[in-house]
Structure formats: structure tokens, C-alpha cells
Amino acid sequence: MGRIRAAFYDPEGARWGIPTWWWRGAPAGYATRRQLRAAGLRPGGQPVAAQLMWAGVGGTRVAYLYRLDLAKPKRTATPAQLRAVRAALRARRTCPTCGVVRSYCIPRSLGECVDCAYPQEVAA
Structure with missing residues (x-):
């Protein structure tokens, strides 16, 4: 040793x-x-x-x-808990300005999706 x-x-x-x-x-x-x-x-x-x-x-x-x-x-999640998690994750991806569900979480620093935060770059 x-x-x-x-x-x-x-x-x-x-x-x-x-x-x-x-x-x-x-x-x-x-x-x-x-x-x-x-x-x-x-x-x-x-x-x-x-x-x-x-x-x-x-x-x-x-x-x-x-x-x-x-x-x-290990405890397994109930169907209601799984539904609640899915709903919460979907809410994090939904833009409050345009209402579109994005494939990414909306940045908290912007408060809206990137397209709504920078519309001039989307149009170009």
C-alpha cells in the first residue's frame, strides 16, 4: 500500500x-x-x-x-408530471411577441425570439 x-x-x-x-x-x-x-x-x-x-x-x-x-x-414520474414538464419546456420555446414555437429556448436576455428581437437582420 x-x-x-x-x-x-x-x-x-x-x-x-x-x-x-x-x-x-x-x-x-x-x-x-x-x-x-x-x-x-x-x-x-x-x-x-x-x-x-x-x-x-x-x-x-x-x-x-x-x-x-x-x-x-428510483421513483418514476407520473403521466401528469411528464405532461407538466412538456408544457413548461414548450412555454420556454414559445415567443411572447409572435407566438411561434421555436426549436430553441427563448433567451431571457431578449425576452422574445431572435427574429422578433432583431427584425432588420431577418429582412436582409
Whole structure:
């Protein structure tokens, strides 16, 4: 075990407060939020069970780990929620001046579509 890895090895949690391993050194049964999401799971309200630590750019980096056996399945959106999201995204693409639904989100800095904001450039 290298010197850097040894600095982050604390499986009992005596030094860091919770069990700690170096990057890619955690035992099976733990996962990060991103790994849980990829597996179709979520932490489900459980506290952080352990952590990974490594020397990174700007100092020591940390990734929190959750127990796989306590993870719950991801929740899926209801049809009503999906309709609401589609309506909100459509509203962001609708120009308030001309009422045309654009293929891009209307810039908040302009408050209207590019064609309405710069009509002289469209005519040219």
C-alpha cells in the first residue's frame, strides 16, 4: 500500500469519523449516488455510510458512499408530471411577441425570439 493510499485507509472510521477508503478501494456493498442512479436505485433517506478520499486538483477530494442493501428503487414520474414538464419546456420555446414555437429556448436576455428581437437582420 502506497503512502497516499495509507493516508486515506480508515475502515473503522477512527480518523475520519466514518469508514474511509482510497479511490477505487471500497469493498462491495457500497456505491456513490451516480452508481446508484445507473443501477436504477436511490439512497432513499439513508445517511452516508462511508467515503472515498483521494488527492486531487486543489486538495483532498471526497466521494460519499451509500449502502446498496438499504437503497430503494428510483421513483418514476407520473403521466401528469411528464405532461407538466412538456408544457413548461414548450412555454420556454414559445415567443411572447409572435407566438411561434421555436426549436430553441427563448433567451431571457431578449425576452422574445431572435427574429422578433432583431427584425432588420431577418429582412436582409
